[in-house]
Amino acid sequence: MMFKNFFSTILLGLALSIGLFFGVGQPSIAAAPSSAFMVGVKLAAVAKVSPKGELEVDRFLTSMPSGYYTIANVEGLKKLLEDPQTVLVDVREPSEYRSGHIPNAINIPLRTLTHNLDKIVGDRPVVLYCSSGYRSAMGVMTLHLLGYENVQGFPPSFAGWQAAGEAIASK
Structure with a gap:
């Protein structure tokens, strides 16, 4: 039962984060996609935050190491990418x-x-990145909740890679 409450709480957080993400820059929450908003509403209706659930979330958050599974700079990513086993996910x-x-x-x-x-x-090492670091952080959190301990994010993101003058590929 404790896992169910913990999982419901995490899903609620993800749904609300997604709703907030799509609502950023919008004139009101009504401008957010209705499916993301409705998922948040449905989860809010079923997920009751209990003291045990809060405790489990607190345990998860305090178990994160310093740096929260991140590669802090372009040089760090380049060094990791020297290993051909590393999987880089956009x-x-x-x-x-x-x-x-x-x-x-x-x-x-x-x-x-x-x-x-x-x-x-x-x-194998897995690194997630996006445009600004927001989506990759959500992806890292999701994969860690699913048991993947080999996943890191690259918060400087594509913008940081590009700003450093590194090579850009296109398809």
Whole structure:
């Protein structure tokens, strides 16, 4: 029962984060896509935050190491990419990926991440990135909740890679 409450709380947080993400820059929450908003509403109706649930979330959050599974700079990512076993995942939408991406990255949009777990190898380093770091952080959290301990995010993101003057690939 405790796991169910914990999982419901996490799903609620993800749904609300997604709703907030799509609502950023919009005149009101009514402008957010109705499906994302309705998912949040449905989860809010079933997920009651209990003291045990709060305790489990607190345990999860305090178990995160310093740096929260991140590669802090372009040099760190380049060093990790020297290992040919590293899987680099661009979690942006396909149109964003096609307009330019970090070389050798595969495209798995965040919204399809759980449908593509077969591409997330459990025994090799996996790095997620997006445009600004927001979607990759959500992806890292999701994969860690699913038991993947080999996943890191690259918060400097594609914008940081590009600003450093690194090579950009396109398809």
